[in-house]
Amino acid sequence: MKLFGSSGTRGVAIADLSPEFALRVAKAAGTVWETDRVAVARDTRTTGELLCNAAAAGIAAVGCDVDRLGEVPTPAVGRYCAVRETPCVLVTASHNPPEFNGIKLVGDDGVELQVDALERVENHVLGEEFDEADWRGAGQTTHIDGVNDAYVESVVDAVDRAAIADADLTVAVDPGHGAGSLTNPAIYRRLGCSVRTVNAQPDGRFPGRLPEPVPEHLGDLQRLVRSSDADLGIAHDGDADRAVFVDETGAYIEGDASLAALAADALSAGDAAVSAVNVSQRLVDVCEDVGADLELTPIGATNIITRVRELQAAGKRVPIAGEGNGGVFFPEYRLSRDGAYIAARFLELLADGRPASEVVVPYADYVNVRHNVSYDSDAELDRLLGAAEAYVREAAAEPNTTDGYRLDYGDAWVLVRPSGTEPKVRVYAEARSADRAEELADGVLAALEDAR
Known part of the structure; x- marks a missing residue:
């Protein structure tokens, strides 16, 4: 996909992610979705309102009524969409810096669109193929109150x-x-x-x-x-x-350690967990200990959601999925990441009287490092990825190319891949000691810096 990465599309607001672009994405989504009503929502970013205005205009232009939800967390959007059976154009850049903004598309089941659905929307954006209404069929706007309150109740319950x-x-x-x-x-x-x-x-x-x-x-x-x-x-x-x-x-508790602790509580023999190619050995160990399968995907929520749905369709129980960045799915609750629900599940682990440090002790044996290498052009990205490919060809380990290049050494691993949301190449490494992890990461970083 050219527009939608591992978790929506993002860029510097107005300069890269413009109101005109938001309008086109909304018109394309409204064209693809077979619905007469679409929600629009945003996070707290200063450019959220103007991009939502553009998205709302695009939705109305293809004949869909618009539910304006205002400032709401992403999981509250997921709940609203699932309960009202209404899709949403969500303006958010998640963890990116303040100058960024972005767009996620959430289906009427409350789940971010899978790859095939995103590709259909993308094709309409790139081809500028929109089912525009005439003036008599333009959509109307309704401002919806109480979305956050209903979400609070749903998590508590x-x-x-x-x-x-x-x-x-x-x-x-x-x-x-x-x-x-x-x-x-x-x-x-x-x-x-x-x-x-x-x-x-x-x-x-x-x-x-x-x-x-x-x-x-x-x-x-x-x-x-x-x-x-x-x-x-x-x-x-x-x-x-x-x-x-x-x-x-x-x-600080490593995200991989908290994911492992939550997985150990959620998984049973015969279940499956889904994670990305940068999965920690901690989760590998938990799955082996309980007799659960571990499925790996390219990095990003969209890819994890797609694989979870495939496994569920095949009759497999998937009680937990996610990545070590704090983004955990509990698919039996909802197939979307929900920070408050994740935290509440972790609070349940403390309810037996154990302190948080003790809860994660079994998963503290590995050290993670992560580095970012920024680039300014597609040509520079090509040079960086070419250097990464040359590096892994000479390495004493077989590369896993599910997403970028991962080298497993038994006692440690290193992964290099381009970010799906920022102009950066990410280098991850994990080992039982900080020195070993940094050694592996430094080897890749040196090759990338030489390529500049």
């Missing part, structure tokens, strides 16, 4: 509220000024937790921290956990479909 409340937990929450600011502190309070917050004012400039919940952005949360004696710190990305954690000591 979906987990073991009594067990969490009985544990008398104190939770520190950092929504990062994103859409989760509007819902998630309330969810944890409704679950019976004492809640402390930081960066919890919705603000599309993201003044307190950048939207991606990576360790270097979570100093405020770590300090809050320590100063408030919290049992757990929870951080979300800009659209609140991910959750990462800080333990009771203020230490």
